[in-house]
Amino acid sequence: MWRNYLTVGIRALAKNRAYAAINIAGLALGIAACLLILGFVRYEFSYDAWLPNADRAFQLQAFYKATPQGGEEMKLQQTSYISGQALKKDFPQVEHAAYVSNQPIVIIKDGQPSTVPGALLTDSNLFDVLEVPFIKGDPRHALDDPHSLVLGQKAATKLFGAADPMGQTVTLSSGDLKADYRVTGVHQDLPKNSSLSFGMVARFDPVTFRAKAPEALTSWNWQEGTYWVKLKSVGDDKLINSQIPAWKKRNMPPEASVVDGRDPGEFQDFKLTNIRDVHLGEAQNGAQRPGNDRGTIVTFAIIALLILGMACVNFTNLATARATQRAREVALRKVLGATRGQLITQFIGESILLATAAMVVALAIVELTLPALNGFLDAQISIRYFALDGLIGPVILLTLLVGLAGGLYPALVLSRFEPARVLKANKSAADAEGSGRLRSVLVVGQFAVSIGLIICTLIVYTQTVYARSADGGFHREGLLQITNLDRPQVDQIATSLVDEIKRIPGVTSVGRTSIAVDNGRHSATGVKLAGSADVVQLGVYPIDPGFVPAMGMKLLAGRNFSLGQPMDDASLPSPRTPEAQRALVQRGANIMLSEEAARRLGFKTPAAAIGKQIMVSMVSDEYGLVPATVIGVVNDVRFRSAREPLQPNFYFFKSSGYPELMVRFQGVEPKVMSERVEASWKRLVPDVPYRARLVDDIVNEMYNQDAARAALFGAFAILAVVIGCLGLFGLAAFTAERRTKEIGIRKVLGAGNRDIVQLLVWQFSRPVLIANIIAWPLAWWVMRGWLNGFDTRITLTPVPFLEAGLLALLIAVGTISAHAYRVARTNPIKALRYE
Numbered sequence: 001m002w003r004n005y006l007t008v009g010i011r012a013l014a015k016n017r018a019y020a021a022i023n024i025a026g027l028a029l030g031i032a033a034c035l036l037i038l039g040f041v042r043y044e045f046s047y048d049a050w051l052p053n054a055d056r057a058f059q060l061q062a063f064y065k066a067t068p069q070g071g072e073e074m075k076l077q078q079t080s081y082i083s084g085q086a087l088k089k090d091f092p093q094v095e096h097a098a099y100v101s102n103q104p105i106v107i108i109k110d111g112q113p114s115t116v117p118g119a120l121l122t123d124s125n126l127f128d129v130l131e132v133p134f135i136k137g138d139p140r141h142a143l144d145d146p147h148s149l150v151l152g153q154k155a156a157t158k159l160f161g162a163a164d165p166m167g168q169t170v171t172l173s174s175g176d177l178k179a180d181y182r183v184t185g186v187h188q189d190l191p192k193n194s195s196l197s198f199g200m201v202a203r204f205d206p207v208t209f210r211a212k213a214p215e216a217l218t219s220w221n222w223q224e225g226t227y228w229v230k231l232k233s234v235g236d237d238k239l240i241n242s243q244i245p246a247w248k249k250r251n252m253p254p255e256a257s258v259v260d261g262r263d264p265g266e267f268q269d270f271k272l273t274n275i276r277d278v279h280l281g282e283a284q285n286g287a288q289r290p291g292n293d294r295g296t297i298v299t300f301a302i303i304a305l306l307i308l309g310m311a312c313v314n315f316t317n318l319a320t321a322r323a324t325q326r327a328r329e330v331a332l333r334k335v336l337g338a339t340r341g342q343l344i345t346q347f348i349g350e351s352i353l354l355a356t357a358a359m360v361v362a363l364a365i366v367e368l369t370l371p372a373l374n375g376f377l378d379a380q381i382s383i384r385y386f387a388l389d390g391l392i393g394p395v396i397l398l399t400l401l402v403g404l405a406g407g408l409y410p411a412l413v414l415s416r417f418e419p420a421r422v423l424k425a426n427k428s429a430a431d432a433e434g435s436g437r438l439r440s441v442l443v444v445g446q447f448a449v450s451i452g453l454i455i456c457t458l459i460v461y462t463q464t465v466y467a468r469s470a471d472g473g474f475h476r477e478g479l480l481q482i483t484n485l486d487r488p489q490v491d492q493i494a495t496s497l498v499d500e501i502k503r504i505p506g507v508t509s510v511g512r513t514s515i516a517v518d519n520g521r522h523s524a525t526g527v528k529l530a531g532s533a534d535v536v537q538l539g540v541y542p543i544d545p546g547f548v549p550a551m552g553m554k555l556l557a558g559r560n561f562s563l564g565q566p567m568d569d570a571s572l573p574s575p576r577t578p579e580a581q582r583a584l585v586q587r588g589a590n591i592m593l594s595e596e597a598a599r600r601l602g603f604k605t606p607a608a609a610i611g612k613q614i615m616v617s618m619v620s621d622e623y624g625l626v627p628a629t630v631i632g633v634v635n636d637v638r639f640r641s642a643r644e645p646l647q648p649n650f651y652f653f654k655s656s657g658y659p660e661l662m663v664r665f666q667g668v669e670p671k672v673m674s675e676r677v678e679a680s681w682k683r684l685v686p687d688v689p690y691r692a693r694l695v696d697d698i699v700n701e702m703y704n705q706d707a708a709r710a711a712l713f714g715a716f717a718i719l720a721v722v723i724g725c726l727g728l729f730g731l732a733a734f735t736a737e738r739r740t741k742e743i744g745i746r747k748v749l750g751a752g753n754r755d756i757v758q759l760l761v762w763q764f765s766r767p768v769l770i771a772n773i774i775a776w777p778l779a780w781w782v783m784r785g786w787l788n789g790f791d792t793r794i795t796l797t798p799v800p801f802l803e804a805g806l807l808a809l810l811i812a813v814g815t816i817s818a819h820a821y822r823v824a825r826t827n828p829i830k831a832l833r834y835e
Contacts, residue, residue, distance in 0.1 A: 030311025351407020
């Protein structure tokens with residue numbers, strides 16, 4: 001019996017090759033897309049799950065709520081040093097804890113400076129918490145010595161080539177730290193599905209390292225590092241997180257408050273987050289590696305199922321349309337004794353057979369396209385078939401489910417034909433019973449998905465282009481951003497370096513700064529107008545007089561800083577002495593405001609702020625506030641992504657200690673200019689690596705993730721349209737064949753070719769038009785939520801909705817026009833005699 005079912009199924013497919021090809025192609029594309037997308041989704045959820053004892057490894061994260069005074073909401077993977085110390089002290093559930101600081105570190109080997117991506121400093125053995133596999137050395141004792149160093153595989157090869165790195169000595173230089181370190185271990189390079197990013201980990205003493213800035217170790221608002229914690233038992237994190245509110249009250253002093261007179265814990269919170277949840281977690285500021293959005297990944301999973309559903313809809317549509325051609329076959333089988341159950345089994349078997357063929361094609365597509373997908377996403381998605389988490393089981397299950405989903409309804413329709421009615425009336429394929437209402441509903445669903453994806457693609461792409469090209473308040477072209485300026489070796493000769501770079505042909509201006517484009521720095525403090533008790537939160541950043549012209553910023557009122565004005569200089573020695581801080585409080589300083597800062601302080605125009613005195617926090621709290629006079633107001637500048645709120649800033653000038661250098665140039669190719677600046681750099685500071693990037697490239701890279709998302713949505717939309725058109729193509733062919741006699745009669749009664757084409761085109765255009773009614777509100781709701789994640793964004797207009805609807809309609813019309821035109825040209829005599 002089963003052999004007979006198989007034979008009949010193969011003959012049925014061979015008899016209708018076009019039907020089989022369309023069905024197999026549609027199903028294969030749908031299954032392949034589903035497998036690829038779900039593979040990506042599984043990959044995103046697999047981050048750091050490879051780490052041994054990952055269920056006990058946690059990151060202490062800090063959360064800032066928006067304050068009435070204008071403080072920004074921040075969700076940080078970083079936290080203060082003192083918060084981790086307090087956590088270790090108060091919670092016995094903590095087995096190990098390690099503070100990690102990502103500092104610019106220069107490695108000097110044989111007198112030659114170099115850097116390692118992801119170089120970290122830690123105050124204890126990080127590998128007691130994060131059990132990264134080692135190739136050489138003992139991870140339990142690799143960082144016992146205060147001058148021990150662990151390298152990744154790539155870093156070890158870069159520094160020592162094929163030689164054994166164990167026991168080798170190099171010199172590390174970072175800030176005031178310069179000491180010899182011995183390599184005590186080599187760990188495996190981290191896979192790409194990890195929120196961790198380090199190629200070197202060195203032991204350090206935070207107290208010694210921060211001798212010039214001891215407040216970094218005592219301030220609850222100084223987030224510069226990450227605390228990793230290993231708990232004794234699984235589930236201890238729930239107990240600790242539930243006790244965080246009481247723990248904050250016990251430990252956070254009043255001076256930690258970001259708002260005067262308020263409980264410091266009211267606007268700051270902490271949470272232990274499992275390492276496996278860091279990548280898709282809500283805290284993404286200060287991350288070692290860019291994370292992703294859980295909602296976006298879930299959306300991709302839903303899209304995968306929708307595309308698979310569209311492929312199944314194609315199968316159901318074509319199978320029910322084709323059912324009328326098999327009416328007499330079913331009737332004859334019933335006359336010969338076949339039961340309805342046997343017929344259902346036969347037709348579901350044919351469906352599973354077709355699904356199996358489609359699955360084979362789909363797996364071939366997956367294998368061929370996976371390398372390109374990995375390259376596009378910079379991922380390591382792998383397909384394994386015969387492992388514990390292999391695909392062979394899900395593939396078999398998916399084949400059966402697709403076969404059942406696509407074949408069950410057609411089987412029920414086919415098996416219910418009554419042989420007496422069919423054979424008595426001598427019904428042909430054209431006349432057999434069957435309603436097209438379900439097929440119309442399914443076509444509407446298909447195109448609703450396609451139109452929705454097209455709308456999302458258009459909006460995401462438009463917003464990405466807008467964010468990349470929007471005016472950030474500065475001139476992006478011809479601007480070079482150089483780091484490593486705060487290294488002691490560079491800081492000592494920074495003035496000479498600036499003068500040297502200014503003399504390079506093509507350079508128009510050079511400025512030093514602590515705030516630059518996407519440099520990861522965020523600093524804020526409370527300020528208030530003299531004589532007022534109202535506190536306003538503003539960003540606070542030092543800049544030198546060359547920064548404003550180098551950035552191409554506009555001076556809206558007042559003047560820029562000047563080296564010839566002593567009150568402009570608010571420098572403090574390093575470390576800051578009590579005498580110097582008291583002197584600054586007594587004499588005051590000059591500052592500049594951004595336009596938004598002036599507005600928040602209550603000034604109606606930039607000019608109204610000039611000459612006004614503001615009390616600002618520029619020294620330790622015990623010495624009071626510094627009276628600062630506003631000498632200039634500049635336009636707002638968006639230094640960070642368009643997703644983040646525009647920060648209102650005040651700027652002050654100091655003579656040294658800047659981490660970034662901005663170089664404005666014109667009339668010279670960017671590569672040539674960078675080479676000229678590098679030559680000057682190496683001549684003056686040969687032992688510090690030169691690191692520079694074009695600001696235009698930095699801005700573009702800020703939105704790479706959004707661009708990738710737009711490309712993925714675009715790929716999904718194209719795939720959905722292709723699958724929908726395949727089904728529409730097949731359905732149009734069967735409909736045209738079914739209406740052959742009707743069309744012949746219409747032509748005999750005087751209908752022209754144009755009338756026939758319009759008749760058939762309108763039949764398939766109606767579902768597409770109805771699909772717009774479903775797709776538009778859903779796409780609007782989804783995209784409105786996505787756009788709300790941007791501080792500056794495009795206006796959601798009807799244009800992308802109309803474009804998507806029109807494009808879907810044109811594609812549908814183009815798909816069925818060939819059939820309609822061919823049928824319209826058929827000789828009506830042949831149409832009426834075709835039986």
